[in-house]
Amino acid sequence: MSTLSAQPFSGNSGFNAHHSPMGAFFSFTCGNPGTQGGMACESGRPGTQDVFVGYKTGPAGKPGTLVCLPLFTGAKDTAASAFLVEQADKKSPTESRVVAYTAEQIKRYYGWASDRWVTPDLQLTIYTPFGSIPDPAKASAGEMREAIVPAVIVELTIDNTHSTEVKTGFFALQFSSPGVRVLDESLGDGRLGFAWRRDMGFVGEIVSDGASAPFGFCHFTPQAGLSEVNYRLHHLGAAPGIAFEVAPGHKRTLRLAIGCYLDGIVTTRLEGRYLYTRYFGSLADVLGYALDRYEQTVLRCVERDQELASSKLSADQQFLLAHSTRSYYGSTQLLEVGGQPFWIVNEGEYCMLNTLDLSVDHVFWELKHNPWLVRNLLENFVRFYSYRDQVKVPDGKGGFTLAPGGISFSHDMGVNNNFSPLTHSSYELTNLDGCFSHMTVEQVCNWTLMAGSYVTATNDLEWLTNRWPIVHDCLLSMQNRDHVDASKRTGVMQLDSSRCGIGAEITTYDSLDHSLAQSRNNLYIAVKCWATYLSLAMMFQKMGDTRHKEQALKSAGLAARTVTSKMTDAGFIPAVFEQGNPGCLSRILPAIEGLVYPLYWKQLGSEVATAALDDEGAFASMLSALERHTRTLLGDEGNRFPDGGLRLSSTSGNSWMSKIAIVQHVARKYYGIEKGDARQKAADAAHVKWQTQGDSTYWAMSDQIVNGVAQGSKYYPRCVTTVLWMDE
């Protein structure tokens, strides 16, 4: 009980949580009333099982009413009759049925690493430990097993202390796809389980209490399985479960491990297998180990829960971070390719591999836990998904000529376990100027910002020295994308990549509006370019390369001057600098997104960053202009939805929670804007509501919110940017 946060979740507590181990691209998702969920491997959406957790009054083998948490299809319809449960039980029904607890009967406690439902008769807790994944080059097999066991653990307690009749508690899943089997190999005494093909399954055991052993059942439905008198296991059944009788006056607890094991090669082109297959031999090994380590794992989760609960974050902020954390890990996939670890974060519902403009946002999270995974990403982008291009220089006659560009990195590494052709993303296409065009300059920024963050956090000079040529290439590339004619440079990207063909580069905000569509002369990109030059300067300084450091700082200065010069009398800087572009009228909060990097580096002790953020330093004017811009946008007429949530662009109803989190962090930490005031509280409350109303409740953490409801980027990893709030 020690992991309970003081108060249950106060909003709509019926939402899916993406309960996931680290690096297994596996989830046991549940929580949304009335829809399917459960186990899923390598999927951009919740599983397709109905989850039945509850009890039946009386022993197994007789008809009766199953009282369950509302985690199955139709649970909302049965909930209306739930108030009849007590009467129904007393009537000795001749036919089994299922009723669900109503929302009012359930309290949900949503911690950082535990998710608990409490009703008058039962408690269900799902634990999702997370933390450091050791570098397999250095760690023991035992350490690796603990970190990357592809399973979550679950505890179900049935409280029958106030009843005079036996209750039969159960955990069961009803599968929609054929493949259920009994898992009866290598489990050890007192344990039993079921699996779905070779891929995933669950194993349970009763916390030792000397009473009757739990038993497995499998039938076409759980209600049939629990009332069947002739047999318990039908191998053709689709609804396996574990049940246990609880005598009147007693409480009993079932512990479960729910996990997966995908052996063999799972990706194409770069052929990878899960790193966990190096440390676990089978699904039974995974699930048995998870149960063996049950108590230690709970302790780790309790520590995480306490860490968050005792932080300065408000309850709403805590929810957003906890919810984000689960959906982050649900998208992670730690593979082994060619004998080397290969870290992948899948892009939520889209399942793109290592979308680089997400990676850069995850860096704050990963550097807290696993800096070697950031290095792994940087390396894999260089080795497999970097390219060199040319840039398109306008010829003044409506056409262009080509000039040397430089290095960049593809938007992603593929999609749905398929690595895309090397040096190419699955996303980017030629000859477009909207969604699916190239993000060439932004990906140079992203890689460079990640590299600078990694080096600053770890001081890994060996890596930096090895990759000096790439860092140097990034400087050249940034400069050429500004302009190949040094005299025309503004510090800000002006030239599109030849990879665009007749099209133009776009930003990561691909489905927002014109304000963040084009990269060229874009305010968001401009400040990001400035930060990128700082990152370069910081790395060159670490290498003692003063000449390039100065070059980088010079470009940063140009960028700052350009941005500052665009300030309007209305107190904001236009989203797009080009006259006549509709983006001129848009006011965008991501103007200050780029400040997050020096802010982060400063916290890590970087001199370059500290100097850069000095309000009497070289960039003071830009920083001041951006403050004015931000105050305008967050002021009375500001970028805000009617519910108080933040609007990234004044001209769009599209907002991304992960990016809002960054903007809030910069505004609060650097500018002291909306720090704990009523507006912050209203915004946080709105952002919680966005995740816990309408369809959002099905999709766990979702990033792209249109007018308050998840419309895209669902089931998404990126909102772990909320971890920045811990540093305020």
Next chain:
Amino acid sequence: MSTLSAQPFSGNSGFNAHHSPMGAFFSFTCGNPGTQGGMACESGRPGTQDVFVGYKTGPAGKPGTLVCLPLFTGAKDTAASAFLVEQADKKSPTESRVVAYTAEQIKRYYGWASDRWVTPDLQLTIYTPFGSIPDPAKASAGEMREAIVPAVIVELTIDNTHSTEVKTGFFALQFSSPGVRVLDESLGDGRLGFAWRRDMGFVGEIVSDGASAPFGFCHFTPQAGLSEVNYRLHHLGAAPGIAFEVAPGHKRTLRLAIGCYLDGIVTTRLEGRYLYTRYFGSLADVLGYALDRYEQTVLRCVERDQELASSKLSADQQFLLAHSTRSYYGSTQLLEVGGQPFWIVNEGEYCMLNTLDLSVDHVFWELKHNPWLVRNLLENFVRFYSYRDQVKVPDGKGGFTLAPGGISFSHDMGVNNNFSPLTHSSYELTNLDGCFSHMTVEQVCNWTLMAGSYVTATNDLEWLTNRWPIVHDCLLSMQNRDHVDASKRTGVMQLDSSRCGIGAEITTYDSLDHSLAQSRNNLYIAVKCWATYLSLAMMFQKMGDTRHKEQALKSAGLAARTVTSKMTDAGFIPAVFEQGNPGCLSRILPAIEGLVYPLYWKQLGSEVATAALDDEGAFASMLSALERHTRTLLGDEGNRFPDGGLRLSSTSGNSWMSKIAIVQHVARKYYGIEKGDARQKAADAAHVKWQTQGDSTYWAMSDQIVNGVAQGSKYYPRCVTTVLWMDE
């Protein structure tokens, strides 16, 4: 063109065909208008792609109308507008759309190993070669590759000889599940392809003609892909295809290989991998090889087509055999377990592994092609899925005592790639007396009948000598199930297995009615017991074991006497011999199913069988009684549906096509009943209609037909019993 049968299919030619290689549990299913189909691995139903095969007038990169075969969702709705195609093309539409040929515009030629659609502008042929699979213990890798390459081949010809505009022909699939990728590795010059994850894909090449190369496209829909001007390949697309331009006045032909490659272990408990992974290294290897061997494969298919076309079978019979053949191979799965081949036939939509009461029906097919696979099945049943039980002897007081039973075999070996616990099927349950009860005696019969058939067909005395103990056990088991008290034996099963608990054994006709529900004292089982004793006698004779041969013949004699004694004045033998049982009133055609075995053995030269079938021999009375029974049932008041199709039980609307085929064969070949007469023709026509109307058209070959429409046992392998007709 040489493979065209003389006449196109004359009925409703819009039906799915289960185009499948041998032993890969893979299919490229298509043909049913307006529904999805396409590629599927290890699935009990058609794939979930829309199949687009056709042409667009004009080059790629422009909008236009796609004219397709109706192999996609909604094709039936677009077909109405198809008559406007010519006009539409002339209008240079600004938006692409898809229209489907109407049924009237398509002729379909359905051969034994080729399936061809012909329209005024195109021809599509899918080739599915089949034949012998060599024993890998003896065959070369080259022979194995040819036999078990997990791919089918396809030929698409676009005829533009009568047009003045270029046409763009294409083959494309629109996937419903994420995972499409370009297959750009190891294909060789002039070939291109796409895949779905690691599992399956297609590769194509143009028959060399010096004109422009084919090109790949991938977009969200094929119409978008073929009109897109900016790019051809989007790796996020779900609709990949291969297209080729055809100049006015020309014809061009695209050859395709469509196949799968599942590496690694695919089953549980008994861990197996596909045997083809021993001979092929990758999906690209499979598809490349299939194209390399294209012409030889077509020749093999042409031979098969000609073999069937030149047989004595009527067009309706030819269709039923050809349709059955495809659905048989679509369910086959040749694995390697523990270094040894392991042959599995999955049970159609139910995906049970090696359902033994299907295996015995497949034996006529497999012994023609691959006797070693029958031995493989016999061995695997002995090693993994045989058991010993007791029998229940009624105690005269409504209860029973237990007595020694003997060997039997489980109903199946598992389900959905999951091997069930050894010695247990996934199907059979305790304490039942209907569906899902045990089929203990019938499975003793089935194994023994298969063994006798195998030995008679191959004269493999080495195997028989090794397995003499098992054959002997089968005799004991049959006798004990008749009665443990020798004085009470009737030759017919009277005692249920202890595995039934308080329930009773059932027959393979588990969802028919009471006439074929219980095994005990059942006419169908009685004649099957008789045949089983003959099989035992035949095997004992081969081993020179006269004593046991005589024992077996004695039991056969008892069985025959029992059956004969049940003849009623109405000229039929009741389905169930027990007074008061509702089955007493049922008249069942499967009474003569058991005769098929001696008929088959006699054809193979068996002395025992020849003597047994002698109409002046030891069993003449029973054979005569069964003839009278059959003539009654097939007479004017007979077991017939209003459409002329056969009704297996006079009291049920359920009929199984595979079993009808056996009954027809015995009636015609042994008794000369309905041999080529109007009744046979009407029955055959009805049976064709059953497969080509209503929902049956989606499910390819289906076995269980209720009042003329497939209701169960869909997508089913067993109808290859129709191959018996070739021997009449």
